[in-house]
Amino acid sequence: xxxxxPACGExxxxxxxxxxxCGAELAPAAVSSGAADGARECxxxxxxxxxxxGVSPEGYCEFCGRKVPSGRxxxxxxxxxxxxxxxxxxxxxxNEDAMALAxxxxxxxxxxxxxxxxxxxxxxxxxxxxxxxxxxxTGALxxxxxxGxxxxxxxxxxxxxxxxxxxxxxxxxxxxxxxxxxxxxxxxGVTVCWLGDSRVYWLAADVSGSRRLTTDDSxxxxxxxxxxxxxEAMQSPQAHVITRWLGADLPEPEPHVARFEPPGxxxxxxxxxxxxxxxxxxxxxxxMALPGALTDPLAAAAALVKFAVDAGGAxxxxxxxxxxxxxxxxxxxxxxx
Amino acid sequence: MTSLPGFTVQIDQNPYLPVGGRDVSAVxxxxxxxxxxxxxxxxxxxxxxxxxxxIVDCSGSMDFPPEKILAARAATSAAVDVIRDGARFAIVAGxxxxxxxxxxxxxMAVADARTRAEAKQAVTGLRSNGGTAIGQxxxxxxxxxxxxxxxxxxxxxxxxxxxxxxxxxxxxxxxxLCEGSFRCDCRGVGTDWVxxxxxxISTALLGTVDIVPDPAGLAADFEEMMRGAMSKQLPDVxxxxxxxxxxxxxxxxxxxxxxxxxxxxxSQTSPQVGEYPTGAWAPGESRDYHVGxxxxxxxxxQEMLAARVSLVASSPSGQQILGQGLIRATWTExxxxxxxxxxxxxxxxxxxxxxxxxxxxxxANKRGDExxxxxxxxxxxxxxxxxxxxxxxxxxxxVVDVMDEATGTVRLKKKxxxxxxxxxxxxxxxxxxxxxx
Numbered sequence: 001x002x003x004x005x006p007a008c009g010e011x012x013x014x015x016x017x018x019x020x021x022c023g024a025e026l027a028p029a030a031v032s033s034g035a036a037d038g039a040r041e042c043x044x045x046x047x048x049x050x051x052x053x054g055v056s057p058e059g060y061c062e063f064c065g066r067k068v069p070s071g072r073x074x075x076x077x078x079x080x081x082x083x084x085x086x087x088x089x090x091x092x093x094x095n096e097d098a099m100a101l102a103x104x105x106x107x108x109x110x111x112x113x114x115x116x117x118x119x120x121x122x123x124x125x126x127x128x129x130x131x132x133x134x135x136x137x138t139g140a141l142x143x144x145x146x147x148g149x150x151x152x153x154x155x156x157x158x159x160x161x162x163x164x165x166x167x168x169x170x171x172x173x174x175x176x177x178x179x180x181x182x183x184x185x186x187x188x189g190v191t192v193c194w195l196g197d198s199r200v201y202w203l204a205a206d207v208s209g210s211r212r213l214t215t216d217d218s219x220x221x222x223x224x225x226x227x228x229x230x231x232e233a234m235q236s237p238q239a240h241v242i243t244r245w246l247g248a249d250l251p252e253p254e255p256h257v258a259r260f261e262p263p264g265x266x267x268x269x270x271x272x273x274x275x276x277x278x279x280x281x282x283x284x285x286x287x288m289a290l291p292g293a294l295t296d297p298l299a300a301a302a303a304l305v306k307f308a309v310d311a312g313g314a315x316x317x318x319x320x321x322x323x324x325x326x327x328x329x330x331x332x333x334x335x336x337x
Numbered sequence: 338m339t340s341l342p343g344f345t346v347q348i349d350q351n352p353y354l355p356v357g358g359r360d361v362s363a364v365x366x367x368x369x370x371x372x373x374x375x376x377x378x379x380x381x382x383x384x385x386x387x388x389x390x391x392i393v394d395c396s397g398s399m400d401f402p403p404e405k406i407l408a409a410r411a412a413t414s415a416a417v418d419v420i421r422d423g424a425r426f427a428i429v430a431g432x433x434x435x436x437x438x439x440x441x442x443x444x445m446a447v448a449d450a451r452t453r454a455e456a457k458q459a460v461t462g463l464r465s466n467g468g469t470a471i472g473q474x475x476x477x478x479x480x481x482x483x484x485x486x487x488x489x490x491x492x493x494x495x496x497x498x499x500x501x502x503x504x505x506x507x508x509x510x511x512x513x514l515c516e517g518s519f520r521c522d523c524r525g526v527g528t529d530w531v532x533x534x535x536x537x538i539s540t541a542l543l544g545t546v547d548i549v550p551d552p553a554g555l556a557a558d559f560e561e562m563m564r565g566a567m568s569k570q571l572p573d574v575x576x577x578x579x580x581x582x583x584x585x586x587x588x589x590x591x592x593x594x595x596x597x598x599x600x601x602x603x604s605q606t607s608p609q610v611g612e613y614p615t616g617a618w619a620p621g622e623s624r625d626y627h628v629g630x631x632x633x634x635x636x637x638x639q640e641m642l643a644a645r646v647s648l649v650a651s652s653p654s655g656q657q658i659l660g661q662g663l664i665r666a667t668w669t670e671x672x673x674x675x676x677x678x679x680x681x682x683x684x685x686x687x688x689x690x691x692x693x694x695x696x697x698x699x700x701a702n703k704r705g706d707e708x709x710x711x712x713x714x715x716x717x718x719x720x721x722x723x724x725x726x727x728x729x730x731x732x733x734x735x736v737v738d739v740m741d742e743a744t745g746t747v748r749l750k751k752k753x754x755x756x757x758x759x760x761x762x763x764x765x766x767x768x769x770x771x772x773x774x
Contacts, residue, residue: 056642056645058642060641060642060663061642063581064581064582065580065581065582065642065643066635066642067639067640067641067642089638090638091637091638091670093638093640
């Protein structure tokens with residue numbers, strides 16, 4: 001099976017990451033960078049009938065001063081075997097979550113990978129931190145997977161690359177920080193890696209077999225570990241304080257890595273706390289996402305985001321779904337930017 | 338295009354507003370870079386664009402005691418020595434009229450060894466005789482400045498008495514004529530002059546006012562003032578404030594090194610933009626401004642640009658923006674965020690209260706209202722103590738007996754020297770910056 005290189009038209013084989021002729025990356029990662037379509041006019045002023053006044057370089061309307069929605073406020077990405085939606089939600093001024101997705105073939109078999117990061121709001125430039133982290137991580141992860149590296153080592157290496165990218169943003173103004181969650185889905189299972197309280201779930205086609213694959217690095221989780229019930233722990237004012245993260249103020253955090261080999265069909269869900277705060281149980285999430293996630297992961301991811309927004313949208317929400325076993329859908333991906 | 342130096346603009350604020358909140362407040366620290374970022378020499382190094390005029394009071398009272406006129410001559414000579422080669426300068430004498438002392442034809446001399454010697458020779462001929470009409474002095478100074486197109490125009494005005502030989506309206510009209518034409522630092526020698534009169538001039542002409550109680554201190558003070566003036570290299574910098582449509586720039590105050598309310602000096606350049614004069618700047622100079630904006634209420638989670646503050650200079654190629662900072666607003670339901678007090682804003686709010694308490698206290702004391710005077714000056718003592726404003730605390734301690742500086746428990750001194758009272762009055766607007774943690 002060969003396809004033409006999008007840059008030079010030369011055919012390439014299923015395992016090629018780069019065009020042998022022109023060097024173009026054949027299936028680069030899709031990143032929620034917001035670069036595609038930041039609004040150039042203030043929609044609120046336009047709705048009120050004001051003549052266009054322009055948007056400042058920092059993204060503010062030159063007439064009313066309000067922040068104009070950026071491309072990052074909501075983005076949908078679909079690379080075939082992985083699709084995701086990130087949304088600002090209703091209560092936050094900007095979207096500090098970021099995601100990156102990629103799909104490739106290793107020895108002819110499809111492999112999907114995704115990284116989700118949640119910028120820590122109490123730190124400066126957290127939106128830049130999460131974006132830099134997912135970029136660095138998918139770059140490292142994709143190269144390692146293409147090279148046939150062990151997914152566990154590749155995942156830990158990618159988390160460290162993300163950590164350096166975030167640490168590089170530190171300045172006199174402070175150290176930006178972000179949570180981290182990645183998943184590499186191949187034909188036999190999923191390798192997950194995380195820091196902080198972004199989560200990865202296994203959503204089984206047989207809903208009751210669903211389970212969470214990560215353990216939060218949070219004070220709530222520590223309270224549970226010392227005997228508190230989940231309800232008690234989550235009511236603690238410090239429930240969402242995370243104990244591990246990416247950032248210059250926590251040098252070289254050790255990422256958690258785990259491997260799970262599902263017994264049957266299902267989907268891997270990566271999400272930030274903007275989703276799971278409203279529905280932490282794997283079985284509930286599975287009931288919402290399946291069976292749609294198996295055939296149309298983008299629509300299923302969008303439905304999960306809509307659920308969280310309708311429930312209050314208190315935080316930024318990011319959901320990524322990857323069907324297992326990984327496969328390109330019958331139709332071509334909707335967007336591959 | 339002329340390359341002008343950059344300004345660093347730092348914004349210190351709490352951007353979070355509670356639901357329904359409208360008032361946004363920020364401390365804007367503006368610092369003139371010492372050199373352009375590309376390394377090119379950006380400050381004009383030649384003194385060619387500078388012009389200085391020294392205005393010396395020669396009224397009859399300057400002879401009582403005669404040390405005053407002698408000190409004024411010596412101080413003028415000392416200041417002349419500091420004028421850089423190539424700068425234009427002149428000396429004006431003032432009584433109930435005014436005349437050019439040097440050069441005598443009402444022009445300006447180019448500073449060099451010869452002209453400095455001639456000027457100092459001319460100064461020795463200054464005699465005191467006549468009245469005081471400061472408006473006349475300012476009008477002549479303005480006329481002389483018009484004779485040469487300098488970009489940095491600065492005057493030093495010395496007087497020892499009140500403006501007796503013209504009406505306040507005449508003085509105000511003269512100040513209005515000079516506004517924007519030159520900057521003026523004012524000094525009162527002795528205690529027979531009126532703080533408010535000189536303050537009107539120094540405020541309008543973007544200068545300082547101070548008392549020199551002892552004529553012996555005059556020469557050093559003049560020299561320092563002239564050195565300060567000679568260090569200025571960038572004229573007519575405006576603080577430009579953009580606000581959203583429907584928002585109001587409620588106040589713009591310089592708060593360091595001293596409080597100067599610029600709110601009333603706004604010139605509206607377009608519906609959403611106003612400009613405030615900041616005068617001339619020296620390389621590396623730093624000042625703080627307190628800016629208050631009232632915005633329309635936004636939804637929870639909405640982020641808004643409440644003001645864009647920029648420094649604007651005029652150059653032959655037009656206006657240039659030398660630096661800018663953004664004042665933001667974000668509405669939140671999280672009270673821990675919206676109620677957080679910004680230390681910089683709180684500090685300067687306190688410093689402004691301190692200045693106001695001193696003014697009110699001295700005013701009450703003049704009226705004989707000892708109760709109000711004690712209360713206000715006591716409050717001033719407490720505020721100065723809390724902010725670590727030691728200079729002001731020392732000046733206050735000369736006017737009141739301090740029992741407890743923390744609570745501001747004070748008693749008015751039975752005998753207060755007029756000079757101490759005037760020193761407190763003129764220096765009450767001086768501020769200290771926020772203590773670094």
